[in-house]
Amino acid sequence: MAGASIRPTRADEGEVLREIERRAGERFHEVGLHDVADAEPMSVESLAAYASAGRSWVAVDAHDVPMGYIIVDVVDGNAHIEQISVQPNHQGTGLGRALIAHVRDWASERGMSATTLSAFVAIPWNRPLYEHLGFVVIEDHQIGPELRVVRQRETLHGLDPTQRVCMSLDLQG
16 A cells, blocks of 8 residues: 555545446456446445545545545444445555555544444455455344345345345454
């Protein structure tokens, strides 16, 4: 992550974030998830709302050009990573790890006990990567009511729930 820093997203950066997500999403074609790869990113208005709420950050280069971003919701009292995307030419450089660390610190400062996310089970840059970063799978009976709603919403958007897991990173241990 040499030469990069993390800062809050500006409300006017929505189109830039949408392009980052589109480019990062192309990788899902490699594993046959064409619907995921071709899915339309979150709207500019929704991304602006995350920025205005202080729940969106970008990793930028030395010229303040966004290379990746992360947005969070508060779900069951925890910081839930709603979306994280990194430009393909910057993947594997530590930007995603730095964005997650930033959210972990943000959540800890607010007294939250965990950071959560949902991930694809068998895709190398999903569950295995998050496990490497310290996330653990949340067993179905341990999923809180708001996180259960997130899972239902994903299913309604066409994601196969048998191919997804909820994961948690403990912030108190």
